[in-house]
Amino acid sequence: MxxxxxxxxxxxxxxxxxxxxxxxxxxxxxxxxxxxxxxxxxxxxxxxxxxxxxxxxxxxxxxxxxxxxxxxxxxxxxxxxxxxxxxxxxxxxxxxxxxxxxxxxxxxxxxxxxxxxxxxxxxxxxxxxxxxxxxxxxxxxxxxxxxxxxxxxxxxxxxxxxxxxxxxxxxxxxxxxxxxxxxxxxxxxxxxxxxxxxxxxxxxxxxxxxxxxxxxxxxxxxxxxxxxxxxxxxxxxxxxxxxxxxxxxxLAFRKSGVTMVSCPTCGRCQIDMIPIAKEVYRLTRGMDKAIKVAVMGCAVNGPGEASDADIGIAGGNGEGLLFKKGQIVAKVAESEIVAALIREIEEM
Ligand code: SF4
Structure with a gap:
């Protein structure tokens, strides 16, 4: 540069x-x-x-x-x-x-x-x-x-x-x-x-x-x-x-590609979050979309912590809450979280 x-x-x-x-x-x-x-x-x-x-x-x-x-x-x-x-x-x-x-x-x-x-x-x-x-x-x-x-x-x-x-x-x-x-x-x-x-x-x-x-x-x-x-x-x-x-x-040197934020998880998390976050990272890393994706462990702080994300998932009790721009828009079963998120990202 x-x-x-x-x-x-x-x-x-x-x-x-x-x-x-x-x-x-x-x-x-x-x-x-x-x-x-x-x-x-x-x-x-x-x-x-x-x-x-x-x-x-x-x-x-x-x-x-x-x-x-x-x-x-x-x-x-x-x-x-x-x-x-x-x-x-x-x-x-x-x-x-x-x-x-x-x-x-x-x-x-x-x-x-x-x-x-x-x-x-x-x-x-x-x-x-x-x-x-x-x-x-x-x-x-x-x-x-x-x-x-x-x-x-x-x-x-x-x-x-x-x-x-x-x-x-x-x-x-x-x-x-x-x-x-x-x-x-x-x-x-x-x-x-x-x-x-x-x-x-x-x-x-x-x-x-x-x-x-x-x-x-x-x-x-x-x-x-x-x-x-x-x-x-x-x-x-x-x-x-x-x-x-x-x-x-x-360093914000790249303006294309998916930026992912994910929480470290804590005692509030009720889904198996770490493999979900790793899979989302793996599936989004080559995507040519300038969006921010949040993968958060719970709905208490999840949407709020990632309110500037374009799309994300916040873990619930055995389920995931899909949110866009900080607002919850759908619920999906834990086993469907990754697929649902990727589908939404691909449509964006
Ligand atoms: S988003 Fe929820 S589970 Fe993740 S660290 Fe914050 S409070 Fe804990």
């Missing part, structure tokens, strides 16, 4: 320069298995992923990039380490963006070859600096993977592309330590004009990873820093997209 950054285009998705913050994820299938990777990308797209990245460790994976590209309709990013020939292959095969660090590909001539090819195909390059793989001299100078060290690495890689007159750059400065990551991105936003891809790297399994990502990414977005986000989880990447979208929803 930062409007003081340069804008690049990743396929049809603008990144930076005031464009809406886009959601990214990365497949965890074997990229060489184009069918399985395509299937996973389609699942990611269904839940709202804007840009998807695949790992390209070898030539077979670079070949698969071409096949996958033809079968999907969201931009595809090829993630390459060290081998500049794979970058050239992926650009020719239709990748919409390349993630590669120019300092790691074996010299200025190779950087120029990649930059020239990327320029010819109008493919941006993301420089992905990671606290776990900083250059030895930078680590020594800064005494460890500090925010300043991440920034210096990003600057060094960016300079190599700038020396080739290539500026369609996206930067990431990821660390698993959230305060370091926040500081690094703040420094980058103060000193560099390239759009920023936010993420907490190696954030962990779902429970801890979502919170670390929400704190790190959310803090920066709330400060107006960041143009595209990726939540990294040791889990199904669909959950990364769900989490990323929830971060954007929490």
């Amino acid at each position: 930062a409007d003081n950054t340069r804008q690049v285009r990743v396929g049809g998705v603008p990144v930076g320069g005031g464009a809406p913050v886009s959601v990214q994820s990365m497949t965890n299938t074997d990229t060489r298995d184009a069918a399985a990777t395509t299937e996973q990308i389609q699942r990611l797209q269904q839940v709202g992923c804007d840009i998807v990245r695949v790992a390209v460790p070898d030539e077979a994976a670079a070949d698969a990039v071409g096949k996958i590209r033809q079968k999907i309709s969201i931009p595809l990013v090829a993630d390459i380490h060290f081998d500049y020939r794979l970058a050239l292959m992926c650009i020719e095969n239709g990748a919409d963006k390349i993630r590669i660090n120019p300092g790691n590909i074996g010299g200025a001539d190779r950087v120029r070859e990649v930059a020239d090819m990327a320029g010819k195909y109008r493919v941006p390059i993301r420089i992905g600096v990671n606290a776990g793989s900083l250059e030895k001299d930078i680590l020594k100078k800064h005494g460890g993977p500090t925010a300043a060290a991440l920034l210096e690495s990003a600057r060094t890689h960016a300079k190599m592309l700038e020396d080739c007159d290539f500026y369609d750059i996206v930067l990431s400065l990821k660390a698993s330590d959230v305060p370091t990551m926040i500081d690094a991105y703040r420094l980058a936003s103060q000193t560099m004009a390239y759009p920023l891809h936010l993420g907490v790297t190696e954030a962990g399994t779902y429970e801890a990873g979502v919170i670390k990502s929400a704190v790190g990414i959310g803090t920066l977005l709330a400060e107006g820093i960041g143009d595209t986000i990726r939540v990294s989880l040791t889990d199904d990447p669909v959950r990364e997209v769900d989490a990323a979208i929830e971060i954007l929803n929490a």
